[in-house]
Amino acid sequence: MKNYLLIFCMAVVFCSCKQGKELPIIDYIQLENTTLNVEVLAKNLDVPWDIAYADDKSLWFAEQRGVVSKIDLQTGEQKKLLTITDVWHKRTAGLLGLVVHPDFKNNPYVFVNYTVKIDSLISNHLVRYEYKNDTLINKKILLVIDGFTAHNGSRLAFDKGGKLLWATGDAYVKENAQNLKSLNGKILRLNVDGSVPKDNPYPNSYVFANGFRNMQGITIGDNGLIYTSEHGDAIEDEVNLIEKGKNYGWPNIEGKHDLPADKLFAQKHQTVEPIQSWTPVIAPAGIAFYGYGKIAEWRNSLLLTTLKTKSLRVLKLTEDGRKVLSEEIFLKEHYGRLRDVAVGPKGEIYISTSNQDWNPSPGFPLPEDDKILKISIAEKPVENVLRAIKSTGVEEVKDGKLLYEQYCASCHKADGKGVPNVFPALASSKKVNGKSADLISLVLNGAGEQMPSFKFLKDEEVAKIINYIHTNWGNKNKEILSTDVKNNRK
Numbered sequence: 001m002k003n004y005l006l007i008f009c010m011a012v013v014f015c016s017c018k019q020g021k022e023l024p025i026i027d028y029i030q031l032e033n034t035t036l037n038v039e040v041l042a043k044n045l046d047v048p049w050d051i052a053y054a055d056d057k058s059l060w061f062a063e064q065r066g067v068v069s070k071i072d073l074q075t076g077e078q079k080k081l082l083t084i085t086d087v088w089h090k091r092t093a094g095l096l097g098l099v100v101h102p103d104f105k106n107n108p109y110v111f112v113n114y115t116v117k118i119d120s121l122i123s124n125h126l127v128r129y130e131y132k133n134d135t136l137i138n139k140k141i142l143l144v145i146d147g148f149t150a151h152n153g154s155r156l157a158f159d160k161g162g163k164l165l166w167a168t169g170d171a172y173v174k175e176n177a178q179n180l181k182s183l184n185g186k187i188l189r190l191n192v193d194g195s196v197p198k199d200n201p202y203p204n205s206y207v208f209a210n211g212f213r214n215m216q217g218i219t220i221g222d223n224g225l226i227y228t229s230e231h232g233d234a235i236e237d238e239v240n241l242i243e244k245g246k247n248y249g250w251p252n253i254e255g256k257h258d259l260p261a262d263k264l265f266a267q268k269h270q271t272v273e274p275i276q277s278w279t280p281v282i283a284p285a286g287i288a289f290y291g292y293g294k295i296a297e298w299r300n301s302l303l304l305t306t307l308k309t310k311s312l313r314v315l316k317l318t319e320d321g322r323k324v325l326s327e328e329i330f331l332k333e334h335y336g337r338l339r340d341v342a343v344g345p346k347g348e349i350y351i352s353t354s355n356q357d358w359n360p361s362p363g364f365p366l367p368e369d370d371k372i373l374k375i376s377i378a379e380k381p382v383e384n385v386l387r388a389i390k391s392t393g394v395e396e397v398k399d400g401k402l403l404y405e406q407y408c409a410s411c412h413k414a415d416g417k418g419v420p421n422v423f424p425a426l427a428s429s430k431k432v433n434g435k436s437a438d439l440i441s442l443v444l445n446g447a448g449e450q451m452p453s454f455k456f457l458k459d460e461e462v463a464k465i466i467n468y469i470h471t472n473w474g475n476k477n478k479e480i481l482s483t484d485v486k487n488n489r490k
């Protein structure tokens with residue numbers, strides 16, 4: 001009997017060694033009844049754009065410049081498998097989506113999509129590799145679609161029928177999204193060999209759904225429902241529930257179908273409304289369905305990471321998964337920009353940071369960024385916990401500073417210094433120091449390819465933003481009034 005016990009104890013000790021290195025706990029999150037640990041699973045990474053759990057008990061990840069790696073979740077061992085040499089990396093172009101075949105043992109396939117630039121031609125390649133001896137071999141290009149420096153999306157997932165889904169961006173050509181002949185601004189559906197599935201909605205077409213701008217998240221619910229997250233323009237970020245052959249409205253409709261023009265277009269084209277939308281925008285990125293994992297408070301939810309608001313959001317779903325009941329915001333501004341989220345086999349959660357990317361935030365990167373963090377249930381009671389903030393939905397914003405922070409600072413930064421060669425500084429800008437009327441029309445109409453139009457703001461809100469910019473960045477003109485904005489619209 002004694003011997004038995006001893007062997008048992010030794011086995012336990014041995015097993016816990018095999019569990020690999022202890023991960024450093026950096027924070028605790030308090031839910032209603034559960035306390036969660038946040039641990040560092042991997043660090044010193046370079047924008048891990050996609051993280052995906054695979055049934056080889058590993059967490060796979062793709063870094064934007066072209067490196068594919070995996071971490072054995074039992075031993076903690078991290079292995080670099082491949083550097084893809086033809087990846088073109090700039091701004092939001094690069095190695096983006098990654099998914100591992102759901103039946104990896106029998107089909108050791110890994111699928112990635114990345115941007116390629118040959119001469120001046122930018123495209124996005126969907127590529128399949130075979131995994132063998134800790135590297136990726138037998139590269140097969142499944143599909144090539146248009147690309148751009150921005151709006152390349154994108155994400156990959158497998159639907160419940162074993163077909164590959166590719167959520168693509170509109171490649172900065174809005175019209176692509178409504179054009180069924182273009183593969184941009186779409187959910188595409190393929191067989192694993194790259195052929196068109198027979199049961200796709202349009203004959204001989206990869207298109208499964210259309211009308212999207214720039215998606216950075218896709219996930220499949222336990223019941224097979226497909227959800228995506230999408231960046232809106234200056235307004236209306238979205239989470240959509242994707243159905244076969246449906247139209248999601250971009251660029252004719254943004255967000256909910258609430259304007260008269262939206263309603264007309266919706267009626268004519270039978271478009272589908274998002275199940276959640278956000279104005280001011282949050283820049284939603286990775287999305288993962290949380291089913292019946294251990295964290296009871298988060299069951300039947302969508303987990304969503306955001307870049308602009310730098311948070312993990314938990315969108316609680318109705319039982320049938322077709323509507324969002326509530327939204328809670330975790331980790332706001334705590335680890336910086338969050339690019340992706342994945343759920344592990346025991347209901348633990350992984351999130352990746354994106355603080356080394358093209359649009360850095362003040363105060364970030366943190367030391368040893370970028371990281372992959374693991375969130376799981378804490379074994380013992382703890383102090384100094386982080387808590388959620390309730391989402392208040394559409395906010396009634398009153399003052400110029402707040403308006404500036406919500407609509408302008410994601411690009412021009414809170415200090416007005418912008419990002420060199422990407423977003424101009426307002427602090428020393430001739431446009432800011434010139435005639436008020438010119439600045440008003442710039443804000444109303446946008447400028448160049450990247451500065452959106454802010455026509456949708458109220459006259460009073462535009463006036464407040466401009467007065468805020470004037471007083472902070474050196475313009476001595478007199479205060480402008482709502483009527484100045486109103487007159488400029490004509």
Ligand code: HEC
Nearest residue numbers: 407408411423424429430431432443447448449450451454
């Ligand atoms: C998505 C990023 C983005 C957002 C959000 C944004 N801008 Fe811009 N902005 C730009 C870019 C890019 C340019 C340069 C456009 C060009 O001329 O090509 C620009 C140009 C400007 C300029 C002219 C600067 C100069 O000296 O040429 C002003 C002024 C300006 N923006 C104000 C604003 C204000 C006010 C807001 C908020 C209401 C705002 N921007 C929101 C990206 C952005």
